[in-house]
Amino acid sequence: xxxxxxxxxxxxxxxxxxRLAPARxxxxxxxxxxxxxxxxxxxVVLMVVGYRAADGTVLWGRSAALVGINNLLMLLAFYIYAxxxxxxxxxxxxxxxxxxSVVVWSLAHLLVNGxxxxxxxxxxxxxxxxxxxxxxxxxEGPRAPYVAPAMKSExxxxxxxxxxxxxxxxxxxxxxxxxxx
Numbered sequence: 001x002x003x004x005x006x007x008x009x010x011x012x013x014x015x016x017x018x019r020l021a022p023a024r025x026x027x028x029x030x031x032x033x034x035x036x037x038x039x040x041x042x043x044v045v046l047m048v049v050g051y052r053a054a055d056g057t058v059l060w061g062r063s064a065a066l067v068g069i070n071n072l073l074m075l076l077a078f079y080i081y082a083x084x085x086x087x088x089x090x091x092x093x094x095x096x097x098x099x100x101s102v103v104v105w106s107l108a109h110l111l112v113n114g115x116x117x118x119x120x121x122x123x124x125x126x127x128x129x130x131x132x133x134x135x136x137x138x139x140e141g142p143r144a145p146y147v148a149p150a151m152k153s154e155x156x157x158x159x160x161x162x163x164x165x166x167x168x169x170x171x172x173x174x175x176x177x178x179x180x181x
Contacts, residue, residue, distance in 0.1 A: 004050030004117060008124035010043035015128065019135035047121060056116025066111045067181040073108035074168070074179075077101045078161040086153040086160070095143050096136060102129040 014036050018025045025032055083090045084097030094100050106126035110118060172179045 001050065001054045001056070001117065001120065003046050004054050004120050005124075007043045007046030007048075007050050008121060008128070010039055010046065011125070012128040012131070014039040014043060015132055016135060019132070019139055022139075051117050051121050054117035054120070056119075058115045060114030062112045062181065064181050067179070070108045070112045071179065073104055073111070075161060075165055077104040077108060078164045078168075079157060080104060082157040082160040082164070086157040087147075087149045088154050088157045089149065092148075096129075096133045099129040099133050099136075102126065 017036065028035065078101070080090065080094060080097050081101035082088075083094075084101070091097050103126045106122040106129070109122045110126075113122065169179045
């Protein structure tokens with residue numbers, strides 16, 4: 001469990017570094033990008049290894065209903081993320097679409113993984129995303145005015161979402177985790 005906690009903590013620290021210590025981050029210049037990238041890569045490895053090795057109390061298991069809700073939430077998470085890249089209409093209401101998609105992704109995974117390591121991993125990443133949103137809001141102030149995108153962006157976001165969902169589902173199947181119950 002220690003590796004998992006360290007991985008989540010490193011992930012959060014690396015992402016929050018720019019917001020919490022902007023002068024120190026700026027002083028690193030372009031070298032800082034490489035340093036942050038290395039720390040993020042290490043954090044992902046620690047989270048994967050730590051999650052796979054962690055034991056903990058199981059509070060609930062998977063059910064058909066929760067798996068169905070999880071998959072719908074995952075489609076929503078992929079759409080929100082794609083919307084941030086394509087600039088679709090949903091970004092009118094969601095300021096931090098990528099971070100919001102992390103929160104939705106985390107909640108979806110907590111629905112079907114009711115064990116302690118899942119609370120640390122998915123709950124920790126959701127907490128990081130919420131804190132990151134607050135830090136960005138504080139640093140940047142009010143958001144820019146909304147500009148309605150072309151319909152092409154909407155269609156592309158849906159196509160990208162469905163494609164990404166399919167790829168991730170296949171990856172889960174390949175790793176031995178059936179995302180469809």
